[in-house]
Amino acid sequence: MKEVIALQTVHKFDVQVVELITKHESLIQFQSSLIEIMDEFKTCSYEAHNFKNLIEKLQTIVNDLFLEGYSNVDLLVDNFNDMIFKLLAHRCKAELAKYSDQYSSENQISVSGKVQRHQIIIQDQDISIKPALAVSKEIAFNDINEFVEIAAFQLLLYKDKFDVKSSMEKQVFTFKKIQEECMEDYCVCISIINNVFGSASSYVKEWLQLRSLWDLNIDEVKQVVGSDLGKWIETLIGLRESRAIFDTVDVYKSFGPLVIEYDQAQSRVNAQYDHWQKLLASEFVVFLSNEMHAVDSELVNFRKQIESLRLDFRSVITVILLASTLQRAKLYVEDVFFKVNLLKQGQLVLQDLRYKFQKEWLFHEQVASDYDSLSEAIDKRTVLMTSQITSITKMIQEASSDLSDDIEKAKSKWIKDKPIGNSVTQSAALSTLFSFENTFNTLFTRVQDIVHAANFLNFDYSFDLDLSDEMEEIKELRSVWTSISELSKSLDKLGQQKWKDVTLLSLRRSLEDILTNSRSMPIAVRQYSSFEDIQENIKSLLRNITVLKGLKNDAIKKSHWDIIFMQLSLKPAPDNLRLHDVFQLNIANNVKFLKSVIERAQAEDVINTSLTAIEKSWNERAFELFQYSPKYRIVKGWTELFNYCTEDLNSLSSMRLSPYFESFEKRVSMLEEQLNTMYALLDTWIDVQRQWVYLAGVFDKNEEIKRLLPIESTRFNNTTSEFFTLLKPVYKSLLVMEILSIRDMQVALTRISDTLKSVVKSLMGYLEKQREQWPRFYFIGNEDLLEIIGNSRNVTVISKHMKKMFTE
Structure with a gap:
């Protein structure tokens, strides 16, 4: 049993050893990859995708370590992030320093390998730079911001890549602290860029100021410098020195990676400088010449005065005059010393400008010589005067x-x-x-x-x-x-x-302007009676402006002005009347009289206007004719003629009631006489025309009547001929007033009227006899009876009158 346990322990240990060896080999391989990646962090081009790829490689290694079950990977990830942070911060600072070096040196190659080119151009006499410096400045700021963003916005390595819950809830973390780490370097770079662009802007500003070469004119320059010799010299020297800035063999100016090209503008600016230099030099030559002659003339005059004065110490006047002249000359010599030096400087400026002096040019050497001569003359006379002090x-x-x-x-x-x-x-x-x-x-x-x-x-x-x-x-x-x-x-x-x-x-x-001007004068002026009189006169004229308005009325004629002047100044009004003459009428004290004259003139103007209107209307009024028959034209519109005549006569009669009628009496009387004569003529004429029309209707349309009354018919025809012969001149012009120019027209019309009345009487007698023969004719009028007599053989005509003669 113990042996089994021992074997198991040995086997387990063996597995662990194999596993340890395997992990050790994996770690050795990881170390090699890590070293390689870190080296690439140091050497790769400074671009966002390069850093991103390297971080992703590291993240893969970290993920593998998690999968293989390595312990303390979290600590390893933190160490990696610290290393990456330091590397990125170092690379960012290096890029900012490199970029700063480009702007702080004369090297024109930028970080991107491009040069920011700008061109100064002249178009329509206006100087500008294209593109504007602000464009390049914006590009520079974008570049350095991009340097920081490339490093600061890279993602941190994650520790919980395979944690599903944390992966769903996690935030995106970047190396933002790099912004704080690189802030000092960033600000240094910003400062360097601003300094470079400040220098470039100042340089461009100098070019833009050259616009004045086209805007100014010589009169403005002369007005500024005036008669100050020092300002003239400063202006010419300043023009020459300012030209040296742009008159170079180069055609561009570099500020680090900024290049400002001015080859297009340089030639035109130089040409304009040549123009101004020539123009100013020509003006300065005249001015300097005048100054030379003025100073030299004064020096010579003082010297001649001193030399011409005799040394008579017995004469008070001579002694005082000589001493006074010497003192003034002495003061002048002291004052003019600086100006003499300026004249020399001015001549040197012209020589520097290669001005070719004319033969008559007064050189500074002559002025200096006259200056020394005057000083010597003063010294000699001073010694003599001192001896008799x-x-x-x-x-x-x-x-x-x-x-x-x-x-x-x-x-x-x-x-x-x-x-x-x-x-x-x-x-x-x-x-x-x-x-x-x-x-x-x-x-x-x-x-x-x-x-x-x-x-x-x-x-x-x-x-x-x-x-x-x-x-x-x-x-x-x-x-x-x-x-x-x-x-x-x-x-x-x-x-x-x-x-x-x-x-x-x-x-x-x-008048109001003059019065306002008088009120603005000092009290010292306004206290004098002469001033008060003028001011009161102006106020009086303003108060009586309505009287002047009345005198300006068109109704005021030369005759009225004569009345005014004869009354107020005992002389006729001037033919060429001026406002001054009116002012002399003492308007304020004669308002009542002047208003009466104005009232008279206006009333007379009303009468004159009415008279003129009547005369004009009658001179233009014409007869209105109509064709009575193919052979004869007669007048119509008698009522209007009589009405016009009556109205105008009444108007003339009312004019006689005016107190100012006297001036128009002759004219009114003549017009009244003409209208009365014409009224009588027209009255006779209308009576004659009425009778003629009546008889023409009897004789012209009825041959039977002509046969029955041959004598009356003949008399009517003769009268008709006489009547229309009399009216021929009237019908020719048609103007009503022409009838007054026809000689004995009233007599002729009266005779024609009497003849026509006689014919009418004879005709009436004939008709009465017809009624006596047949009393039924009493039932019809003269017109009907004449129609029956004239158509005795026409049953149709007679039958239409039968009912009238046999009415129950």
């Missing part, structure tokens, strides 16, 4: 005493006569100020000469020769009176408008 000092003191007396007299006269009273006029005030200004300027010149002479001889003077208060007061008063004068000129300028061109809206606006 005692007597000269006494002369200056005596001259200052005399000048002080003259100043006191001028000040006293100024206090007495200064134009500050309310009664002073503008012209008198300005004239007084001009006179005092000349006086004080002369005294001030004498003061300056004595002061310069005293300063030149370096002795202290205690005399009071100050004129500043008086000069300042004159300046202030001149400003006051000039303001008042300008206000008056504004009103005078407004008054120069022709009255016919004035519009009330613009006049009101202009």
